[in-house]
Amino acid sequence: MATTKELSELSIDDLKRRADDLRATMVQDQLKLRTGALDNPAERTAHKRDLARVLTVLTQKQTQAQAKA
Numbered sequence: 001m002a003t004t005k006e007l008s009e010l011s012i013d014d015l016k017r018r019a020d021d022l023r024a025t026m027v028q029d030q031l032k033l034r035t036g037a038l039d040n041p042a043e044r045t046a047h048k049r050d051l052a053r054v055l056t057v058l059t060q061k062q063t064q065a066q067a068k069a
Contacts, residue, residue: 007057012065015058022051 007015026047032038 004053012061015054019054022047
């Protein structure tokens with residue numbers, strides 16, 4: 001996944017789209033975990049951390065946008 005610096009270069013819409021994609025991926029991971037088809041549980045943890053990074057940068061950008069307005 002992208003680093004925080006790379007994420008900060010994205011627009012708010014791109015960050016929202018990426019967060020939605022990661023949420024969908026996490027749902028798939030949860031289904032695979034329950035059915036026993038999840039090959040690498042570490043990927044699930046990585047997806048959670050990636051989502052947290054995206055949401056952090058998104059919150060920072062939204063706060064900056066509100067401060068400017």
